[in-house]
Amino acid sequence: MGSLRPVGALGLAAIALLLGGPVLVSPALAQSAPTYGLGRATSAEEIRARDINVGHTGEELPPGHGTPKEGAKVFELQGCIVCHGAEAVGGVGPRLNSKTSQDLPIWKRERILPLRSPFATTVWDYIRRGMPIGREGTLTPDEVYALTAYLLFLNKIIPEDTVLDEKSLPNVKMPIGDHYARLPEWKPNTPRLQGYPY
Amino acid sequence: MGSKRTSRRDLLRSGVALAGGVALGVPVHAQEHDHSMAPGSGSENAYPMNPYTKEMIAYGERSHFVTSVRIPHPMGSKASPDEFGKVFHVASPIQDQVGNITPSSLHYIATTRQSFLPDIDPKLHTLMIHGLVDRPLTFTMEDLKRFPSVSRLHFLECAGNRHTAKHRTVQESHGMTSCSEWTGVLLSTLLKECGLKGSATWFVAEGAEEVKGASSMPIAKAMDDIIIAYGQNGEPLRPQQGFPLRIIVPGFEGILNTKFLRRIKVVDRYYMNYSDYGHLREKDEEAALGYQIGPKSVITYPSGTQQLPGKGTYEISGLAWSGGGAIKTVEVSTDGGKKWNPAELKMTPQRMAHVRFAYQWNWDGTETAIMSRCTDEIGQQQPTLEQVAKFFNKPVGNVPGLNNSVMPWKIAKDGKVTNGLA
Numbered sequence: 001m002g003s004l005r006p007v008g009a010l011g012l013a014a015i016a017l018l019l020g021g022p023v024l025v026s027p028a029l030a031q032s033a034p035t036y037g038l039g040r041a042t043s044a045e046e047i048r049a050r051d052i053n054v055g056h057t058g059e060e061l062p063p064g065h066g067t068p069k070e071g072a073k074v075f076e077l078q079g080c081i082v083c084h085g086a087e088a089v090g091g092v093g094p095r096l097n098s099k100t101s102q103d104l105p106i107w108k109r110e111r112i113l114p115l116r117s118p119f120a121t122t123v124w125d126y127i128r129r130g131m132p133i134g135r136e137g138t139l140t141p142d143e144v145y146a147l148t149a150y151l152l153f154l155n156k157i158i159p160e161d162t163v164l165d166e167k168s169l170p171n172v173k174m175p176i177g178d179h180y181a182r183l184p185e186w187k188p189n190t191p192r193l194q195g196y197p198y
Numbered sequence: 199m200g201s202k203r204t205s206r207r208d209l210l211r212s213g214v215a216l217a218g219g220v221a222l223g224v225p226v227h228a229q230e231h232d233h234s235m236a237p238g239s240g241s242e243n244a245y246p247m248n249p250y251t252k253e254m255i256a257y258g259e260r261s262h263f264v265t266s267v268r269i270p271h272p273m274g275s276k277a278s279p280d281e282f283g284k285v286f287h288v289a290s291p292i293q294d295q296v297g298n299i300t301p302s303s304l305h306y307i308a309t310t311r312q313s314f315l316p317d318i319d320p321k322l323h324t325l326m327i328h329g330l331v332d333r334p335l336t337f338t339m340e341d342l343k344r345f346p347s348v349s350r351l352h353f354l355e356c357a358g359n360r361h362t363a364k365h366r367t368v369q370e371s372h373g374m375t376s377c378s379e380w381t382g383v384l385l386s387t388l389l390k391e392c393g394l395k396g397s398a399t400w401f402v403a404e405g406a407e408e409v410k411g412a413s414s415m416p417i418a419k420a421m422d423d424i425i426i427a428y429g430q431n432g433e434p435l436r437p438q439q440g441f442p443l444r445i446i447v448p449g450f451e452g453i454l455n456t457k458f459l460r461r462i463k464v465v466d467r468y469y470m471n472y473s474d475y476g477h478l479r480e481k482d483e484e485a486a487l488g489y490q491i492g493p494k495s496v497i498t499y500p501s502g503t504q505q506l507p508g509k510g511t512y513e514i515s516g517l518a519w520s521g522g523g524a525i526k527t528v529e530v531s532t533d534g535g536k537k538w539n540p541a542e543l544k545m546t547p548q549r550m551a552h553v554r555f556a557y558q559w560n561w562d563g564t565e566t567a568i569m570s571r572c573t574d575e576i577g578q579q580q581p582t583l584e585q586v587a588k589f590f591n592k593p594v595g596n597v598p599g600l601n602n603s604v605m606p607w608k609i610a611k612d613g614k615v616t617n618g619l620a
Contacts, residue, residue, distance in 0.1 A: 032332055032393035038344055039327075039335035039391060046336070047328045050461055052410060053402055055469050107480045117475050126472040130311065130409040137410075180478050181485035183468065186416045188423075189523060189576050193486040197585035 052129050052137075056119040058170030064141030065165035068158070071150025074143045078132055088154055093133075097154040106176045114151035118180060120164075120172035124148045145169065266294035268304060271358070273370045284312040285438075287358065289373025292498050292517065298351070298545055298554050300376035302436045308356045308374065308452055310411035310473060316458050318406060320434075320442035325388075325426065329401070329464035332393030339428065339442055345383040345391075348425060351551035353377040353519045355491055356452040360601035363619040368501035371605065371617070375519065377552035378439075380446045381429030385420045385462075394421075394464065402463045402471060403445050403456040412471040413454045415447060415489075417464070423448050423549075426459065449521030449550035450489050451600070479598075483590075487599035491521030493580045494602040495528055495555065495572040506613030509563035514541075515556045520574035524549045527573045530557035534567040534606070535582070541570065549575075561609070567618045569606040580604060583619070595619075 054060050066074075075081055075088070083093030090096075100109040106116060114123045128144045130136055139147070149164040158164075158172060184193075253259075270277050271289035278285040288307040290300055300306075320339045328334035356374035365371035394417070401420055404412040415424075425446040428435060435441040440457025447454045453473055468474065479485040495518035500506055514532070518525045524547040529538035544554035555570065571580040583603040587594040597603075606618025 032390070034333065034391050034393070035387075036345060036391055038341045039337045039388075040341075042326055042328060042334040042336045047326070047334060050326055051328065051463060053404070053412065053463055053469060053471070055465065055467070113472070113475065116478065117470070118478070119470055122470050122472060122475055129412070130472065133312075134408075136408045179480070181480060181482045183477075183489065184482070184486050186418055186489065188418070191522060191576060191578050192490050192492060193483055195589075196483075196487070196492075197581040197589050 052125070054121045054125040054128075056121050056170060058121050058166060061121070061124070061166035061169060062141045063166055064145050065163050066142050066144070066146025066149050067163050068146075068149045068153035068160050070142075071146035071148070071153070074139075074146050075150055078139065078143065078147075080132060080147070083133070088151065096151055098156075102156055102175075106179065112155065114148070114157070115155045116174075116176055118174055118176050118178070120148060120152060120157075120169050120174060123151065124169060266291040266304070268306070269369060269373070271306070271356075271370075271374055273365065278307070280312070284314055285309055286312055287356065287374065289369050290376050291369050292373055292375070292496075293368045293501050293504070295498065295517075296515075296554075298377060298517075298552050299431060300378060300552075302378065302431045302433070302439070305376040305378065305430075305436065305439055306354070306356065306374045307438050308358070310405075310407070310453065311409045313407050313409060315437050316407045317437075318442055318458060323406070323442050323460070325443060325459055325462065327388060327392050327462045327464070329462075330395040330398040330466060331389070331464050332395065333391075335388075335392050337388070342383055342426065342428060342443070345387055347381055347383055349379055349381040349429070350425065350448075351377060351379050351548040352425075352446055352448045353550060353552045354446075354452050354455055355494075355519070357488075357600055361496075361603075361605050361619070363595065363617060365617055366502050368496060368498050368605075371502070372496045372498075374452070375517075375552070377517075377519070378430045379432070380425055380427040382425045382427035382443075382446070385424040385426050385445070386422075388426060388462075389417075389420060389464070392464075397466045398464045400465050400468055402461075402465060402469050403454075403459060404461040404463070405440070405444075405456045406458040406460040411453075411456060411473055412469075413456060413473045414465075414469045414471060415450070415454055419447060419450070449491055449523075451491060454489070481598075484598045491519075491600060492602035493520035493522060493525070493572050493574045493578045494518070495525075495570045495580055496605045497530070497568055497570050497607055500568070500609065500615045501607055502615055502617050504615045506561060506609065506615065508613065509561050512559050512561060513556050514559050514568060514570075515554065516570050517552045518547075518555055518570070518572040519550070519552045520572065520578065521550055522578050523575040524551070525553045525572050526575050528553075528555040528570055529572075530555070530559075530568065530570050532557075532559050532561075532566060532568050535569060535604070538571070563611065565609065565611050567606045567608050569604050569618065571604050 083091050085091040088096035098110050098115050127147050145164045152158045268288045271287040278288050290304050290306040325337045359374035361371035398417050400414050402412050402414055427444055427446045443459045444457045445459050477488050497516040499515045518528045528541040530541045531538050541555040541557040547553040573579045583594050586597045586603050590597050608616045608618045
């Protein structure tokens with residue numbers, strides 16, 4: 001990857017000096033140069049409008065808030081109940097409410113997103129981008145915070161009086177902690193797993 | 199032959215009868231054919247002569263005698279489309295495929311979640327690249343076609359392409375893999391145009407379908423060989439393969455090959471999207487087997503439910519592929535895995551692409567099992583199911599990870615072919 005890094009400001013200045021030209025490169029421009037000059041410069045507003053990713057630090061989260069109680073109402077009003085059942089015990093859609101004991105290790109419990117996910121932000125992100133089926137992307141931030149709170153409460157991860165917002169959501173401690181495998185660094189022309197029977 | 203029959207046959211063959219059939223809206227091939235008119239019967243124009251339609255000239259179609267079709271995957275699952283027009287997983291009829299390329303119309307289909315087909319106007323579609331880059335840029339389809347292009351053969355395989363003892367046909371057991379020639383611009387070209395920052399380690403690719411499927415992938419792969427593809431087998435992508443734009447991640451699990459690509463976000467960590475969460479594993483060795491697909495091969499002829507007409511010579515034929523690189527060798531066993539014979543490769547193997555292999559076999563009419571195994575250019579050899587089970591210390595039939603193990607087909611004395619795992 002080293003060869004792909006943009007030449008630093010000092011590097012460009014040094015080249016300019018060597019060439020005997022005036023150093024007109026400001027630090028902001030002292031970056032890699034485009035080769036083809038294709039594509040349109042994209043503003044921060046345009047990016048905000050299209051970027052629906054929410055990483056675990058929550059930096060992309062919009063302002064808003066919601067509680068488990070509010071979430072229970074949204075769950076009915078938005079029709080989540082039709083597929084996921086009352087209290088999210090399942091129906092034509094998957095069960096989202098764990099019935100296993102909290103004493104069991106997480107990997108012996110159900111594969112339910114608001115239970116096994118390492119980050120509550122992933123739950124928030126998926127509800128916003130993918131639900132409800134047929135009306136994806138129409139929930140307000142408050143509704144998404146409330147639904148996330150409700151599902152985390154049903155799975156006994158947060159107490160009923162919790163208010164989730166853009167500050168508190170990234171701090172929710174999920175039961176999995178860091179007990180999950182990390183992907184090994186990928187390299188070209190390299191076997192997936194040394195010692196695997198090949 | 200009676201004169202009455204002769205005149206009916208003459209009528210069928212005459213242009214008047216054909217024109218009449220078309221005028222009445224009856225497809226010509228739906229009319230009764232007289233099989234006594236086989237070639238060699240001495241009569242001229244021994245076959246029905248169908249008139250062309252404008253549609254056949256404008257955009258071709260296959261013979262109505264060729265009937266192989268895609269089927270729902272896994273076997274017995276909900277049919278696609280469902281009553282609302284949504285699609286699930288659909289497997290390609292690889293038992294009928296010849297050569298190395300899958301016809302675009304028979305390419306397998308998989309969806310992040312049950313989904314409709316987005317009807318995207320390519321004039322309005324754009325790809326945004328942002329995040330850890332010096333210059334966030336938005337590209338129109340026209341912009342993308344002005345960059346230097348590549349055309350490469352690559353397979354796609356769904357992680358759910360796992361063969362078990364229950365499968366009857368190779369379509370059921372291995373139909374979630376396909377191979378096309380993809381045309382597009384290298385993602386590395388676009389990232390360099392945007393100016394990749396040194397802190398970039400991962401990127402997220404996102405589609406424009408209703409669930410906006412998004413996956414994290416390593417920047418190292420992006421800089422190696424990922425294609426932002428707009429072409430498939432000589433024409434624009436098929437809608438079912440992501441028209442107008444998709445990402446091709448050579449050798450990586452199908453789900454990562456994001457369709458309807460609308461956004462790439464360059465980041466400094468695994469982003470744990472919903473699709474990434476689906477890859478979450480407890481054990482390191484299971485996680486390590488995700489993403490890059492292992493070396494895999496399967497015999498497509500003779501395969502499950504097919505019937506050998508009798509003893510004698512056959513060309514055993516199949517497909518081999520690997521996410522690690524090009525296939526180097528394929529071997530075929532016709533005695534249940536005791537002796538392995540080198541197979542012929544039908545083209546120069548391409549990196550992360552299907553290659554057709556074949557082995558000439560003289561069947562003596564006794565009961566046996568046939569199977570294939572492959573080795574790729576980085577030395578990975580396709581394992582048997584027993585080897586995989588031993589590695590994970592799990593029973594055969596319950597092994598984790600992608601299943602790239604050897605697939606046996608049983609040949610009975612009467613020539614019937616069945617699943618060798620059953």
